[in-house]
Amino acid sequence: MASFSRIAIVGGGPGGLMLARLLLMRGMNAAVFERDTHADERPQGGSLDLHADTGQRAMRVAELETQFSAEARPEHQGDRLYDQHGTLLFDRDGEGDDRPEIDRTALRRILLDSLPPDLVRWDSRIESIKPLASGGHEVAGRGFVEQFDIVVGADGAWSNVRPLVSDAAPSYGGVTLVELGFDTQRHPAVDALTGSGKMFAVGDNRALIAQRNGLGHIRGYAGVRMPEDASRYLAQSSVEDVRAIMLEAFAAWSPELTHLIEVGDVIGIRPMYALPIGHHWPNQPRLTLLGDAAHLMSPFSGEGVNLALADAVDLAEALSSGEGWPAIERYEAIMVERSAPAAEGAAAGLNAAFSPAGVDSVLAHYLERVAVSGPENRQVS
Ligand SMILES: Cc1cc2nc3c(=O)[nH]c(=O)nc-3n(C[C@H](O)[C@H](O)[C@H](O)COP(=O)(O)OP(=O)(O)OC[C@H]3O[C@@H](n4cnc5c(N)ncnc54)[C@H](O)[C@@H]3O)c2cc1C
Structure with missing residues (x-):
């Protein structure tokens, strides 16, 4: 032994x-x-x-x-999905989930x-x-x-x-997330958008994400496909420049969604790497x-x-x-x-999420989970 x-x-x-x-x-x-x-x-x-x-x-x-x-x-296991125009496509409260x-x-x-x-x-x-x-x-x-x-x-x-x-x-996966922080009292619009757990807004190689944390905080991510050198540049940029670059990347999106980028505290740059x-x-x-x-x-x-x-x-x-x-x-x-x-x-x-039709694949993923997990979940449009 x-x-x-x-x-x-x-x-x-x-x-x-x-x-x-x-x-x-x-x-x-x-x-x-x-x-x-x-x-x-x-x-x-x-x-x-x-x-x-x-x-x-x-x-x-x-x-x-x-x-x-x-x-x-x-109580924070819900999921919401929006398209880039701010249309709510899917909403479930996640009740009964075990995660x-x-x-x-x-x-x-x-x-x-x-x-x-x-x-x-x-x-x-x-x-x-x-x-x-x-x-x-x-x-x-x-x-x-x-x-x-x-x-x-x-x-x-x-x-x-x-x-x-x-x-x-x-190796770099081609996507970089900007991590954003909010507190619900200061940002009621973000609070309302997020729902009971996590919200994704997806489209055109981009995604905005907001997720409820404890103590009245929400953590968000603005993610875009970009080359590795652009990601490195972003990591070295000032908070003001990061915000401006991301607002430009999401210029075609609904203002209700880009509000996340406008008001969030920029916490860090998270390039997606994988083994x-x-x-x-x-x-x-x-x-x-x-x-x-x-x-x-x-x-x-x-x-x-x-x-x-x-x-x-x-x-x-x-x-x-x-x-x-x-x-x-x-x-x-x-x-x-x-x-x-x-x-x-x-x-x-x-x-799948960071693709031209990313929203369809994320919706299909949620609907698949609904089929498995039961009727309390719903598609809203
Ligand atoms: C933006 C983002 C969101 C994520 N969301 C989720 C999620 O929702 N669900 C999920 O399951 N996972 C998520 N993950 C992944 C998850 O964070 C990691 O898989 C998990 O933290 C891995 O744990 P670990 O202990 O292996 O490594 P880590 O959490 O990375 O811990 C490694 C530790 O080692 C220390 N360290 C590093 N180098 C040295 C050194 N040379 N000497 C001494 N100490 C050192 C670091 O300071 C750190 O404390 C997310 C990751 C990111 C980037």
């Missing part, structure tokens, strides 16, 4: 923190290295819906179901509160990982060097661990990946965080199985099998 006594988790996102929690429950010794200087250094992003078999299951296995239920917002929303900040807080305070090493960006003759690895950052039996890359899209196991790099679908690598003893580091995909399948949490459950089981590295090889195979269809769905969803 092989056992791993020291485990380094690089990255304190949902996947890395969930893994730390599960290892701790099994009495294993892990350290999380996180580049953020503290938990609230940067806004963690919008709302996430946790799915029954993956995200919600992970919260149950981690014995954090009560904390999750206290923060989750099952409750939770703010990303709340999810991170629940996971952090479940760990001893010194388990996460804040302000600890990992800059190098070197193999040791003993079989483990030395991880180093500014001002620290430590040795571990196992290193887990849970460090997201631009993972520093991934290049040690794989040559794959994320190759079914990304896998030759198994490398004592190094593995989870979450976005292993299978970055666009958010258009709504699976990213769910997969990261499910990976953590399977990897914790493998690491604590006492079977040594073969158990990790099995984890990697399961992870690839689970993430590949989601990645395919995410790529298809992105390409």
Whole structure:
């Protein structure tokens, strides 16, 4: 029976923190290295819906179901679809769905509160990982060097661990989102447009999205197809220029919709990158990946965080199985099998929405879900 006594988790996102929690429950010794200087250094992003078999299951296995239920917002699962003229094509309240929303900040807080305070090493960006003759690895950052039996890359899209196991790099999917923030009291028109959960307005290679978050906030996205260099230019532009560029891109759209771009606080530029679908690598003893580091995909399948949490459950089981590295090889195979269809769905969803007739494909997707999920959902025109 092989056992791993020291485990380094690089990255304190949902996947890395969930893994730390599960290892701790099994009495294993892990350290999380996180580049953020503290938990609230940067806004963690919008709302996430946790799915029954993956995200919600992970919260149950981690014995954090009560904390999750206290923060989750099952009332915010509705969907609306508009065309670019502001015509409401589809509206459902999502009642009876089982994908409750939770703010990303709340999810991170629940996971952090479940760990001893010194388990996460804040302000600890990992800059190098070197193999040791003993079989483990030395991880180093500014001002620290430590040795571990196992290193887990849970460090997201631009993972520093991934290049040690794989040559794959994320490629640009042709679409960039500008992330926008609103609060409902200041922006009643945005509040009314959004409905009970999330609204999409889609057409002509473009989309406007608004999604309810907790505490009276709404997170929005204005997305356009653009070349990668235009996306880089946008990322370097001032807030005023970003707003002007996006208003020009949506000039033919209804003013009721472009109001989102006019009044939203510009939070960030999110170019859509993805790893190759079914990304896998030759198994490398004592190094593995989870979450976005292993299978970055666009958010258009709504699976990213769910997969990261499910990976953590399977990897914790493998690491604590006492079977040594073969158990990790099995984890990697399961992870690839689970993430590949989601990645395919995410790529298809992105390409269908950002197409000349994007609204038709999004409507077809919603109607398909109605057929599966029942009569409380309705098409309005
Ligand atoms: C605009 C947008 C909307 C999304 N919406 C959804 C959604 O609705 N539903 C959904 O399921 N998913 C969504 N996602 C995807 C989801 O955010 C990710 O799949 C999920 O966060 C992956 O978790 P992770 O723990 O693997 O990585 P991350 O959340 O990226 O966490 C990685 C962590 O590693 C840290 N880190 C990075 N490099 C280093 C280093 N060298 N050293 C130390 N620390 C490091 C980072 O600071 C970060 O805290 C969305 C993504 C985007 C961009």
